[in-house]
Amino acid sequence: MSQNVPSVIEKNQEDLKKDAKIRELWMKNICDHDKHAKFKIKETYDFIIVGAGTAGCVLARELIHGIPNINILVLEAGGPNAHSNGLISLPCTWFQAFRLYDCDWGYVTQEQKMKSHVNPTKEVTVKKGIHYPRGKVWGGCSSLNGMVYMQVSQTYLFVMRGQAKQYNDWAAQGPEYKIWDWDHCLEAFKALENNSRKDPDEKFKQLHGFNGLHHVQDFQNGVYDIMSGLIDAAKNLGIPYNDDFNGERQNGVGRLQTTNEKGKRCSLADGYLRDALKKVEFHPGSEPNGFGKVVAVDVRSYAHVLEIIWDEENKKENIAIGIRYFCNGNVREAFIAPKGEVIICSGTINSPQILMLSGVGPKENLEANNIKVRKELPVGRNLLDHPGCIFVAKSAPNTIHHWSSGAEIGIIHKASVEGKIPCKEDFFDENPDLQINASPLQPGLVDGLDCDGIILWSTLNIPSSVGYLELNSNNPFDQPRIHLNYFEKSDDLYRMISSLKLCREIFKQPPLSTVYNVKEIEINDNTNGDDISDEDWEKFILEKVLTTFHPSGTVKMAPESKGGVVNHRLQVYGTKNLRVVDASIFPYIPSGNTNAPTAMVAWRASRLIIEDYTRKNSL
Numbered sequence: 001m002s003q004n005v006p007s008v009i010e011k012n013q014e015d016l017k018k019d020a021k022i023r024e025l026w027m028k029n030i031c032d033h034d035k036h037a038k039f040k041i042k043e044t045y046d047f048i049i050v051g052a053g054t055a056g057c058v059l060a061r062e063l064i065h066g067i068p069n070i071n072i073l074v075l076e077a078g079g080p081n082a083h084s085n086g087l088i089s090l091p092c093t094w095f096q097a098f099r100l101y102d103c104d105w106g107y108v109t110q111e112q113k114m115k116s117h118v119n120p121t122k123e124v125t126v127k128k129g130i131h132y133p134r135g136k137v138w139g140g141c142s143s144l145n146g147m148v149y150m151q152v153s154q155t156y157l158f159v160m161r162g163q164a165k166q167y168n169d170w171a172a173q174g175p176e177y178k179i180w181d182w183d184h185c186l187e188a189f190k191a192l193e194n195n196s197r198k199d200p201d202e203k204f205k206q207l208h209g210f211n212g213l214h215h216v217q218d219f220q221n222g223v224y225d226i227m228s229g230l231i232d233a234a235k236n237l238g239i240p241y242n243d244d245f246n247g248e249r250q251n252g253v254g255r256l257q258t259t260n261e262k263g264k265r266c267s268l269a270d271g272y273l274r275d276a277l278k279k280v281e282f283h284p285g286s287e288p289n290g291f292g293k294v295v296a297v298d299v300r301s302y303a304h305v306l307e308i309i310w311d312e313e314n315k316k317e318n319i320a321i322g323i324r325y326f327c328n329g330n331v332r333e334a335f336i337a338p339k340g341e342v343i344i345c346s347g348t349i350n351s352p353q354i355l356m357l358s359g360v361g362p363k364e365n366l367e368a369n370n371i372k373v374r375k376e377l378p379v380g381r382n383l384l385d386h387p388g389c390i391f392v393a394k395s396a397p398n399t400i401h402h403w404s405s406g407a408e409i410g411i412i413h414k415a416s417v418e419g420k421i422p423c424k425e426d427f428f429d430e431n432p433d434l435q436i437n438a439s440p441l442q443p444g445l446v447d448g449l450d451c452d453g454i455i456l457w458s459t460l461n462i463p464s465s466v467g468y469l470e471l472n473s474n475n476p477f478d479q480p481r482i483h484l485n486y487f488e489k490s491d492d493l494y495r496m497i498s499s500l501k502l503c504r505e506i507f508k509q510p511p512l513s514t515v516y517n518v519k520e521i522e523i524n525d526n527t528n529g530d531d532i533s534d535e536d537w538e539k540f541i542l543e544k545v546l547t548t549f550h551p552s553g554t555v556k557m558a559p560e561s562k563g564g565v566v567n568h569r570l571q572v573y574g575t576k577n578l579r580v581v582d583a584s585i586f587p588y589i590p591s592g593n594t595n596a597p598t599a600m601v602a603w604r605a606s607r608l609i610i611e612d613y614t615r616k617n618s619l
């Protein structure tokens, strides 16, 4: 049975005073240490990667194995993922893991006010302070995420090694963007994936990889069969069964695949960084300073990057030469070798923040925060995310398995822009835009509710509304201001209403309503039974809205004239030796979970970086 696990422990005033005293002693010690430090070695690396998240882990591994005799420094603000009392590696505790305050950046969002779409004479609000978790730990968000594996976007797959339209849209931005078309992306997805499906058929083999380091497995269901009952309930409504959401089509109901290996989380730190660290060579005397060169990946934990160091002798060219960071109470610097690069892999919130703190960004916001503008670019604009809304039902006792890792079943459908219940045609539409993830009700997931049940989490996979983020100050430890602009466009609201209406219908179906005594809760607290007006739906959605944790797009890959910050090779416009590689470069958000697409971007980027490095070295 479920237990009530407190997810937050509050500190009292006495504890806080003790903490402050210890911090003071630590600072004093650091200052004494500095007084005695006589010299420091100039640290030089071929590549400096900022952030050991999904993208940083893949990149470090692919570069150290792809280029001979290089060394790489990875600067990571968080610590190793082995910590945290096992909460990270155990799939069933993921919902606690992303609330670990020392593994999460702890971001919250700004308040949002807008006119009601249903009754434009009224103002409606999305409350301030939606928790916006981002991993601050080896593996980044892949160490905290819900482990759902989704590689393809909206499945405009034209059978076989088909084309997913969405990646082709990335590629349609110009002839040089062809390197991002579906064929190129599929090559990367397959190279990364290690799928453990038993006896895969030919179609499955064509769209999946089996030799990568990112382990993917079919959901191992437990002993209770309420989740199978959910599949039957969806089928009753005419929703087709789908046995591979990463296959030829994305619509339908089926079991999700997860990034697990033998029942444990497989983050990109587990899969890729661990492998990168295995390569260590020593080349004595190969460096002019006489120290020799260690060919390896050096991961520095608890190293918070402050800004990019620029070559001040060639001011106009904006040449990145290193990184300034804060570690163990000291500000430190690391530099790149003449043919090296700085690669920012700090995620959708932090990559734009680092660029802006270094003078690359929108003029107005930079000048308002006393930052000298080096290159004006729309950094932080184009914040794309999948807004979500959870719909909860109670069930009879002892109907769920509490070691579930969360989302077990997916229902992917086309929603109605008029807010109607989707019809059969919508279920068969191969361009779905809504994803419902179904999980057993986990303790703590819904405040104050401690009973068995099911959660249906509707997620708008192709949102029309776009948000932005901006600096709050020039303090690198300050949170940027995150403006989500969820449901700013009316079609987003009505499509969410359509999906939630479908959730209600699913709960009413047998065997859920008959065998498992499933009864929806929450919405009926606000309204009367079935007669829910659009106004009440809007109120419900804006009160309950939460992120599905997929922010992307704030360092958009696009031509500069079209709002791009990086070009097709992910180099920052108007700078040299500087790339951004992570979910922030997505020009359009993939219509599915974003971890695999981010790893794909890093794998593709590694090929581009290797090409450029080899060319520079042959000159």
Ligand SMILES: Cc1cc2nc3c(=O)[nH]c(=O)nc-3n(C[C@H](O)[C@H](O)[C@H](O)COP(=O)(O)OP(=O)(O)OC[C@H]3O[C@@H](n4cnc5c(N)ncnc54)[C@H](O)[C@@H]3O)c2cc1C
Pocket: 050, 051, 052, 053, 054, 055, 056, 075, 076, 077, 078, 098, 133, 134, 135, 136, 137, 138, 139, 140, 141, 142, 144, 145, 146, 147, 148, 149, 150, 303, 304, 305, 306, 345, 346, 347, 348, 350, 351, 354, 548, 549, 550, 551, 582, 583, 584, 593, 594, 595, 596, 598
């Ligand atoms: C709770 C949660 C659930 C999710 N569920 C799923 C899911 O089920 N399936 C799925 O596919 N996707 C899921 N995602 C999304 C997916 O994990 C992310 O899209 C993906 O991991 C993003 O990778 P990234 O490399 O862009 O950034 P990140 O993984 O966030 O990596 C950025 C790294 O940079 C470090 N960093 C940032 N700033 C600095 C700095 N100044 N100095 C040094 N280091 C810095 C961070 O600490 C972090 O380690 C989820 C995400 C979360 C948070």
